[in-house]
Amino acid sequence: MRIRASVAAVTGALALSALAVPAAHADGTSAYRTEAVKIVKGTHAAAGKQGIKGVRGDMPYDLNVSFSNFKVAKAIKVGTTNHVATTVTYTMTHGADVDITADDFLSGPYLYKGAFDTPDNMLFGDLPATCRVVTNTTATCTGKVDIYPDFGDLWNSDAGAWKGGAIAIAYNGQDEEDPDLSQVGLADKGGLGSTLVQRYSRQTVNASPEPVKKGKTITVTGALTRASWDDSRYFGYTKQSVKLQFMKKGGSAYTTLKTVKTDSKGNLKTTVKASADGYFRYSFAGTSTTPAIDSTADFVDVK
Structure with a gap:
């Protein structure tokens, strides 16, 4: 698994920090990717389920959220300098005890290359998805995956097949920059869709x-x-x-x-x-x- 200068290529751990700071730096690298390096200490796979360890050594609990109807472009063409953004839509289903309208509840799509537990690379959006409540347990979400080739998001070996995933996180009033992860809920699911990331x-x-x-x-x-x-x-x-x-x-x-x-x-x-x-x-x-x-x-x- 690679760690880039501008993107921490980690699994669900990156996704957790990814949504912690929904903003983009002027250099094209979103702030959450920087935060990921600061707050994520590592990743591990146990019994086929992704887990993370944070600053305090705690683990987030499993959030009662699932994802379906993931739709992304069949192919994404990326050149050498231009920022590329591709739109992703999906359905989010959640337990009645999960308040997706809370200010500190965030969800978003991502793409990953290779195995889910140990991806070669991951791509996220600069901002979390926008989710529209449909029923008291479902919502439809629209988000973007942002790619900055001139800031090291991709290497030539990344060209080809990628898979899609989605994440949801409930901070439950925790400080998003330094949370007690045991009080944070996390749902992270891969294998939701597929696409090609191609060299223009x-x-x-x-x-x-x-x-x-x-x-x-x-x-x-x-x-x-x-x-x-x-x-x-x-x-x-x-x-x-x-x-x-x-x-x-x-x-x-x-x-x-x-x-x-x-x-x-x-x-x-x-x-x-x-x-x-x-x-x-x-x-x-x-x-x-x-x-x-x-x-x-x-x-x-x-x-």
């Missing part, structure tokens, strides 16, 4: 010469690149199959002419015979770690 992709195309005589050779070049979260740059996506497509002027759909593989630097190059005025593009189908993308069209005038 870029695709270019250039067909030349322009114009060209009918029957002559057109050379179509391009490059497929994707975000590197390790160093905040874009690099070529190597050895990937990309379709060269063409649409005649006045047409409404592209036709695949051939499939080309990117080289060791992510570059593409192939040739075709000029037949008619039209548009060329490269189309990448995507992978679990990198989203599908089509280049913009490049028009060639055939004389």
Whole structure:
């Protein structure tokens, strides 16, 4: 399990502190992630159930709250610098003895990579979810997961499949910065949903010469690149199959002419015979770690 400079990659323990300070620093790192490092001493898994130890060595009690109907985007595309926020909705069911309208009751979604008890990484929202009371024991909640790639939230190895979880915490009048954890209720559940966190992709195309005589050779070049979260740059996506497509002027759909593989630097190059005025593009189908993308069209005038 990793500990980042800006994100403490812990389990339910991080979630507890995550909701303790619902605010965001100017550098993009939410305050709760900083607080997590201060108040969480460690995590442990016992009998398959997550527990935490706090500053006073106490344990929070199990809060009578469960989660269902967790919905998150199928894929989340993250570049190198821009803050990305994805909306999550879920249903929260609770015992009649749990006051979810209390000022110090908080709930929120999160995403985690790897095993629930020992995740490789976790992503939370800058603020807790907003929950709307439906009945005296149910509420519908809407929250966000915020991602800041330029502040170390992700590494390249994090790309791919993630799972969703949710948390609820009742402070019961405790000081949120230094609570007696034995008086705090905590519900933390993983495996509620799934998504892909993907490295943002870029695709270019250039067909030349322009114009060209009918029957002559057109050379179509391009490059497929994707975000590197390790160093905040874009690099070529190597050895990937990309379709060269063409649409005649006045047409409404592209036709695949051939499939080309990117080289060791992510570059593409192939040739075709000029037949008619039209548009060329490269189309990448995507992978679990990198989203599908089509280049913009490049028009060639055939004389």
